[in-house]
Amino acid sequence: MAQGVAVIAEYGNDGFRKISLEAVCEGKRLASELGQNLTAVVLGAEVAEGAAELAKYGADRIIVADDAQLKSFQAEPYANVLAAILQETEPSMVLMGATANGIELGARVAAKLQVGLANECTGFSLENGRLVATRPLYGGRVIAEVDIEGTPQMASVRPNMMKIEENEVPVEISRFAVDTGEVKVELLEENVVVSSKVELTEADYVISGGRGMNGDDFAILEELADLLGGAVGASRNAVDAGWRPHSDQVGQTGKVVSPKLYLACGISGAMQHTAGISTSNTIVAVNNDPDALIFRVADYCIVDDLFEVVPAITKEIRAIKG
Structure with missing residues (x-):
């Protein structure tokens, strides 16, 4: 039984x-x-x-x-x-x-x-x-x-x-006595990427960027994520543009995350993306478009330029941490 x-x-x-x-x-x-x-x-x-x-x-x-x-x-x-x-x-x-x-x-x-x-x-x-x-x-x-x-x-x-x-x-x-049985696929070569970064799906703090990043320079997001001990994510648009690897994609066709804090920067908020963040404890959105869909699911909404807001947040957190 x-x-x-x-x-x-x-x-x-x-x-x-x-x-x-x-x-x-x-x-x-x-x-x-x-x-x-x-x-x-x-x-x-x-x-x-x-x-x-x-x-x-x-x-x-x-x-x-x-x-x-x-x-x-x-x-x-x-x-x-x-x-x-x-x-x-x-x-x-x-x-x-x-x-x-x-x-x-x-x-x-x-x-x-x-x-x-x-x-x-x-x-x-x-x-x-x-x-x-x-x-x-x-x-x-x-x-x-x-x-x-x-x-x-x-x-x-x-x-x-x-x-x-x-x-x-x-x-x-x-x-347990291992018997792998009949295996039809053989592993010929393996490339192991060693990273000290926090795994995106297990991070308590996720800072994500979208089309509003205007390019592949995510340095301001990386700096804030490092300060919080978190991880950097990206929207599908940012990944499709080649700005971030697919392993960073958050959403229905990427990874589902459930952090304490999800900070969406320059992300429009299409359903494909919000499906991957719905179980986050707190969602903060920064977007210069007051009609962005992301504001419908965010707990806190900041209508402003992310390139002004994110460095200001980083500065304040660094000051608090001493």
């Missing part, structure tokens, strides 16, 4: 991703309400030692699939191994971060297990021992409560939506 909650935690060169810790803490909350155990699953190469950190966040059991074949994320072998782990352990619920890797992996595993999957969830509750997921639809215009069919019930968690709290418990750590 399926029982317990499992969380798939992403481990990289700098340790666990913030969203993975959020998912583990939320998994612990659900497991505690059910009176059951939380199992954390870690896949990768040379991850066994670092995996023990998850005990601090409430994992009762940690399963490590540690193998050289899993050194780089590849959806096919990862899905084969993860599906095997879930079939053996039989959890009733599975959570993972709504990252690029997590969404692709979750879809493949759900298809293998023939169960439902709810993506980009912002909250969870329990009804009669079953998981009910809350997720925004239609760019945040509708908030739906979703009953996920099948066992295990699978869901991905939107970054910055869950609290991270330490709750250390005695932990059992076990290794």
